[in-house]
Amino acid sequence: MSTTEIVYTTGDATAPDAEGSAVIAHICNDLGRWGKGFVVAVSKRWSQPERAYRDWYAQRASNDFGLGAIQLVQVEPNLHVANMIGQHGIGTSAGVPPIRYDAVEHCLEQLADFAASSNASVHLPRIGCWPAARGTG
Template identity: 70%
Template sequence: MAREDTMDRTKISYQSGDATTPSIGGSAIIAHLCNDLGRWGKGFVVAVSARWPEPERAYRDWYRQRESNDFALGAVQFVRVSADFHVANMIGQHGIRSSAGGPPIRYEAVDQALERLAEFAAASNASVHMPRIGCGLAGGTWDRIEPLIHARLSSRGVSVLVYDLD
């Protein structure tokens, strides 16, 4: 499918469907949040792993070697899964369970990761596709996440499509 020239690149677009199967052509980045514990296996990552084995393998290696790399809140790992697609493993949650300190989401880390995502997307001339990141297992709210996506990505002309699974 060809890239839609009529898409307003300064707005976040929403549609029903699976974020692992982008609805527009060209270079695309599938973005999602990960935890800082090296755990992978629930939520959106199940769909990512069902489609591509590389993102999970890369994330687990990144975590295992964290003493000698940038694995931390706010970091992003870009994993090429095909000629036109990357998966962005963004570290945006501390732990996996809510505690007295609140849910695992860390909005500042999400903001930092989105900044890195914006730089990579712009340099790659890629659109960004994602579920409502941070609003599932991470315990975040879309009214806090959406403005971050707008500020870091769509306001800079990066096409962003958010998918709501049917």
């Protein structure tokens, strides 16, 4: 598989079908809130990503927490979870969903650098698919 090939699969996004190193990436909000969406499945499998995200947020005055930042958390010997801050808030405001595509792009650029240097495959649930009626995240 080339580094630019995208393969769509169905199944459990917390259990990537990959040989070698892998990264599971997902979008987080910039409010320090964790508890809906894909993060529920992540937390059922590992405690470290949520704990790391909450600590990162709590210490945001002295670190890089904010839109466009990523946090890589090793959860197994060949597996990391990438907490990517690509969402401003959690609800739609004036018809604008909370996803910030420029921040997501910056996160994905950093993720690509890490994956390339680690020779890791990248796995994500669908991102940026925010239905306007949903309102929370």
